[in-house]
Amino acid sequence: MSGFLTLPLLWAQAGAAAPARPPAGAAPVLNIPPQWIPALKWLYLSGDPTFTTNDLFGGFLTWLKAVSLLCLIAWIVSWLVIGVKERVVGQGRWYDYIGVLALLLTPVSVLLRVLESVHRIPVYTVMGTHLTAYTALACVLAYLIWIEIAIGRTIKKLGRPLDVAVLIGVHLALVFGMAAGVILQRIGFLALIMGAGPNVQISTLQGLIYGVRMSGTFMGYIVFARIAIRCLNELWGVRGRRLYSIGVLSWHEANRRMWAPWVVLTVFLLVLAFTHWFLQPPRAAEMGRLYVGTLSLLCSILLTVMITVLAPLSLPTDIQQQTIYTVVSKPTRRLELIWGRMLGYMALVTVLMLVFGGISLAYLWKTVYTTIETTEAQALKAKKENRLTEAKLLTEQAQQLRTRMQARYPVMGSLAFLDSRGTPHAMGIDVGQDQSMRQPRSHIEGATPSAAIWSFGVVPDPFTRPGQPPIPLDRRIPVSSFLQEGTIESALDRVYALQMQIDADKQAKTQANLPASRVSQLDAAITRNQAELDRLRAEYDSLRKRADDFLAQSAKAQQAGHLDEARQLKLEATKLSSPDLLVEMSFNVYRTTKGKVGEPVYAEITAVNPRTGREYLGDVFAVKEYYTNRAKLPAWLLAGSNGALRIEIRCMTPTQYLGMAESDLYLLLPPGNFGFNYMKGLFGIWLQAMVLTAIGVCAGTFLSWPVALLTTIFFFVAGELAFAFLVDFSRQAIMGGGPFESLIRLVTHDNQMSDLTPTAGVVLAKTLDSLVMPLMSMIVYLVPNFQALDVTNMVADGFAVSWRLMGVNTLLALAYAVPFSLAGYLILKNREVAA
Amino acid sequence: MSHEVIIETRNLTKVYRDFWGRPKVQALKALDLRIHRGEIFGLLGPNGSGKTTTIKLLLGLLFPTDGEALIFNEPTTNVAKNERIGYLPEESYLYKFLNAEETLHFYGRLFKISAAERTKRVAHLIDLVGLSGAKHRQLREYSKGMQRRIGLAQALINNPELILLDEPTSGLDPIGTSEIKSLILEQREQGKTIVLSGHLLADMQDICDRIAILHRGELKELGKVSDLLTVQDVTQIKARNLTPNAIAEIQDVIRRHGGENMSVDHPTTTLEELFLRIVQESELHPGRRKVAEDAARDQAVLAKR
Numbered sequence A: 001m002s003g004f005l006t007l008p009l010l011w012a013q014a015g016a017a018a019p020a021r022p023p024a025g026a027a028p029v030l031n032i033p034p035q036w037i038p039a040l041k042w043l044y045l046s047g048d049p050t051f052t053t054n055d056l057f058g059g060f061l062t063w064l065k066a067v068s069l070l071c072l073i074a075w076i077v078s079w080l081v082i083g084v085k086e087r088v089v090g091q092g093r094w095y096d097y098i099g100v101l102a103l104l105l106t107p108v109s110v111l112l113r114v115l116e117s118v119h120r121i122p123v124y125t126v127m128g129t130h131l132t133a134y135t136a137l138a139c140v141l142a143y144l145i146w147i148e149i150a151i152g153r154t155i156k157k158l159g160r161p162l163d164v165a166v167l168i169g170v171h172l173a174l175v176f177g178m179a180a181g182v183i184l185q186r187i188g189f190l191a192l193i194m195g196a197g198p199n200v201q202i203s204t205l206q207g208l209i210y211g212v213r214m215s216g217t218f219m220g221y222i223v224f225a226r227i228a229i230r231c232l233n234e235l236w237g238v239r240g241r242r243l244y245s246i247g248v249l250s251w252h253e254a255n256r257r258m259w260a261p262w263v264v265l266t267v268f269l270l271v272l273a274f275t276h277w278f279l280q281p282p283r284a285a286e287m288g289r290l291y292v293g294t295l296s297l298l299c300s301i302l303l304t305v306m307i308t309v310l311a312p313l314s315l316p317t318d319i320q321q322q323t324i325y326t327v328v329s330k331p332t333r334r335l336e337l338i339w340g341r342m343l344g345y346m347a348l349v350t351v352l353m354l355v356f357g358g359i360s361l362a363y364l365w366k367t368v369y370t371t372i373e374t375t376e377a378q379a380l381k382a383k384k385e386n387r388l389t390e391a392k393l394l395t396e397q398a399q400q401l402r403t404r405m406q407a408r409y410p411v412m413g414s415l416a417f418l419d420s421r422g423t424p425h426a427m428g429i430d431v432g433q434d435q436s437m438r439q440p441r442s443h444i445e446g447a448t449p450s451a452a453i454w455s456f457g458v459v460p461d462p463f464t465r466p467g468q469p470p471i472p473l474d475r476r477i478p479v480s481s482f483l484q485e486g487t488i489e490s491a492l493d494r495v496y497a498l499q500m501q502i503d504a505d506k507q508a509k510t511q512a513n514l515p516a517s518r519v520s521q522l523d524a525a526i527t528r529n530q531a532e533l534d535r536l537r538a539e540y541d542s543l544r545k546r547a548d549d550f551l552a553q554s555a556k557a558q559q560a561g562h563l564d565e566a567r568q569l570k571l572e573a574t575k576l577s578s579p580d581l582l583v584e585m586s587f588n589v590y591r592t593t594k595g596k597v598g599e600p601v602y603a604e605i606t607a608v609n610p611r612t613g614r615e616y617l618g619d620v621f622a623v624k625e626y627y628t629n630r631a632k633l634p635a636w637l638l639a640g641s642n643g644a645l646r647i648e649i650r651c652m653t654p655t656q657y658l659g660m661a662e663s664d665l666y667l668l669l670p671p672g673n674f675g676f677n678y679m680k681g682l683f684g685i686w687l688q689a690m691v692l693t694a695i696g697v698c699a700g701t702f703l704s705w706p707v708a709l710l711t712t713i714f715f716f717v718a719g720e721l722a723f724a725f726l727v728d729f730s731r732q733a734i735m736g737g738g739p740f741e742s743l744i745r746l747v748t749h750d751n752q753m754s755d756l757t758p759t760a761g762v763v764l765a766k767t768l769d770s771l772v773m774p775l776m777s778m779i780v781y782l783v784p785n786f787q788a789l790d791v792t793n794m795v796a797d798g799f800a801v802s803w804r805l806m807g808v809n810t811l812l813a814l815a816y817a818v819p820f821s822l823a824g825y826l827i828l829k830n831r832e833v834a835a
Numbered sequence B: 001m002s003h004e005v006i007i008e009t010r011n012l013t014k015v016y017r018d019f020w021g022r023p024k025v026q027a028l029k030a031l032d033l034r035i036h037r038g039e040i041f042g043l044l045g046p047n048g049s050g051k052t053t054t055i056k057l058l059l060g061l062l063f064p065t066d067g068e069a070l071i072f073n074e075p076t077t078n079v080a081k082n083e084r085i086g087y088l089p090e091e092s093y094l095y096k097f098l099n100a101e102e103t104l105h106f107y108g109r110l111f112k113i114s115a116a117e118r119t120k121r122v123a124h125l126i127d128l129v130g131l132s133g134a135k136h137r138q139l140r141e142y143s144k145g146m147q148r149r150i151g152l153a154q155a156l157i158n159n160p161e162l163i164l165l166d167e168p169t170s171g172l173d174p175i176g177t178s179e180i181k182s183l184i185l186e187q188r189e190q191g192k193t194i195v196l197s198g199h200l201l202a203d204m205q206d207i208c209d210r211i212a213i214l215h216r217g218e219l220k221e222l223g224k225v226s227d228l229l230t231v232q233d234v235t236q237i238k239a240r241n242l243t244p245n246a247i248a249e250i251q252d253v254i255r256r257h258g259g260e261n262m263s264v265d266h267p268t269t270t271l272e273e274l275f276l277r278i279v280q281e282s283e284l285h286p287g288r289r290k291v292a293e294d295a296a297r298d299q300a301v302l303a304k305r
């Protein structure tokens, strides 16, 4: 999800207002009839650029809003460019002077604002408003007038009826948005979402400004619809055979002109041949992780570099060498030129990926698995020679290696705490320790009733705000994956389930004034289920008896000295019950000075099935710091649980604290195949390549190849390395100001926190920053979040990549690739390929 | 030749602009043309007169600065009509890394042709343009003439109704040229419409039904080849085995009837002469010139009155 969740964040900076909160549960304040509330919510959801819901639909909506806004901007800019190029505007009429005035006024007004903020000039106020606000307003007005006239005239002269319709639609949207803003203000909705107290009044002007913000989104929708219609029209004409044909062409081009796959493959093999020279794991147990990480990084680098070079070169050479003439004079759609290329390159990436994946796996097999086997052999040998500490160490090492070479499916619960008095909390104690982990950890105190409780099943969100209805979280355990068919526990599970059904039916019967037909229906169900229950009970008993028999026989055989037979019989018995549940935990320990350093801290694990009330008291164990503790829970805990379970951890050592976050404890499903998981990890790289292909081909539609190449490289680097930075940047959350101010700090060795003395240079830098920052932050909308697509870290850590994650990532990749490719189509359609 | 109009241009104008939108070259000025089904139409003109520009405009590779062009009554930006068009560019801009067969299959797949039919056509066309021996070699190894031939083959892959050939014979040997000429004539027999550009006048004269002569983007002459080349005020008398006496007698008769400037030379009026004359005249008197068809139309209008 992370990828989608970043989008609303990005969007949030588009407006200066505080992040909007959902207006849930606050309806009574509004003075409108309640049947209007849903419509109101929809208006707000669709119009407010910063507000979104926290699910896939919300992600889509955010995407739509971002794309729409970009469409609007592109629409305005393209008409302005056409107007200037076709000499409709920019010919020295009065409105052109207004445009020039606006251009000149912008830096002046920003400069005034900066001077004001660094106290170089006093704050002048005219009629209660800052002077700088007036200059800014004048600027905006001048721009508006010029843009309005320029676009109006250009469309009047060169536009087609549809363009005129869009122009009218955009204006209607503007009016609609402003009206909506004022209405929202009038009915008190704005006061609600802006979190204003009862005494604070939101003025009509604020309502109007808010309306303008909303109308930006609505105007975007209009242009988006116009563009979508055009794209759908084009889509209608797209044919598979032509896509295939152009795909084959790109494939041949990559192969025969660029030799790309061969180069890439050679580099891959060369690097692989020397890998073990320069890859030295810091700890023996880290070897698998390091190798897997390195190999997937190598795949990723080679493939993305290949795409970065191939994709942006293709169309420009085609146009430059004029080979495109023969193609576009055939019934080839412009979109087919783009998608066909993407298809060809992605086919190439797919083949290379399979080859790389196969070779990598073979290589891992040869290195890591051999290491595991030798380590295990060494451990065995050490044990035989009675070097027990060493044997234990080696076994542990082999164990760690093996863990990483799996595809573990963690089942996560929801974490809540009990404090030392036993009252529940969403968080434990904050010991003020460094919180550089993925999630903030909170702590429980040793030898007190305080506990960390992981709940599974459908559980209330512990972070629900007090006074609000709890939001249910679905953290159910997939019981059927743990309790195997035909085992004692599985039979027990069915017994419980049926018993509960019968109880529920009996309960239903006690209800007053039930119709007779319903009563007889329930009676029938109860008798039927009772019979079935008896049968299941018998089955369960017989299974248990068989298991007990096997165990008894085994014990007898053991006594008689038939060890092999005893083992065999014991195995038969274990086959009848489901394997234990594996729990993995990684806690950290916060030592107060009262404790002794070096002495282990102990913890205790208990588990309860909340539906049957059966409880398991686990062992007390020493917490391994920086390593993973494992515990086993008996499978019968899950019988009748319907996916619910509660696991409690207590710290046993007095005055010591145990720190944990939600993801620090999980149940493990039976692991999946590592090789398959590795390929799923590579799929993330495939998605990256797809986005990059779309960007490269799109850049090639209007740039010459060197520029297109640079653009693609920029996008890749920005998305891969600097995405988080860009997000911070666009939210103006970077310390030390914008690029120019930072430059000054760099030169003058000033730290990032201090206020710079407002010299002329500093003022200039701040002014430039204020002009550049908004433009730069636009880039954030365009740069794809490549890192979100990369899941190879999960693979290297030995966790399974879930299908859900892959689905979400695919959507995220498409959310970038589709708009880029369609933008390429629109550009290609509107340019002369022979000019 | 029927009266169905295949290509129509109205006031078609093209000004090449630089990056800033400033006009650089006016390559075509207000061209009005109608080309009918089943004719071979020649676009003539000296280098840089706008022939290629016209063809590119017709194909939508360029957008007109003013005016419009219709093909099959559709705007040039309509992609679907390309299903019925074949185009040979000025130079054979082909993908050098494909071989002849792959090239034709690549282009063939862009059309709505079944795979079996495509395979058949590819084999036939390779044979037709005489490249059977080289069909598995990549085009980068081809000579200019060979590239021209494969270019022609790709223009015919969809069995088009309208064929636009930009200087089809450039780079071809005399045999190749005459082969192409007969191929073009064959296509006309099948009812195809062909537009060709070029400056090899003898070739054009042989095969074109109608020609247009462009000069610096302006239409200077337009009409049937036979009409254009008939010099109305000159009468030619051809005879064999005349004695000098007989010639003197005939001269006498002509003189008596007021004929003047009589010559007994062999007739040399060719397209070449016409072409040179028009180009010379245009250099002397730039501007729009009344073309033969305009005159014919005027006369027709007069006759109607």
Ligand SMILES: Nc1ncnc2c1ncn2[C@@H]1O[C@H](COP(=O)(O)OP(=O)(O)OP(=O)(O)O)[C@@H](O)[C@H]1O
Residues within 6 Å of the ligand: A834, A835, B016, B017, B024, B025, B026, B027, B045, B046, B047, B048, B049, B050, B051, B052, B053, B054, B090
């Ligand atoms: N892409 C272009 N940019 C600018 N000017 C161009 C471009 N293409 C052609 N021209 C100009 O347009 C005019 C007409 O060119 P065009 O190629 O149509 O001539 P042509 O009749 O085909 O000549 P040739 O017989 O040499 O092929 C020329 O002056 C040429 O310089």
Ligand SMILES: [Mg+2]
Residues within 6 Å of the ligand: B051, B052, B053, B090, B166
């Ligand atoms: Mg030419």
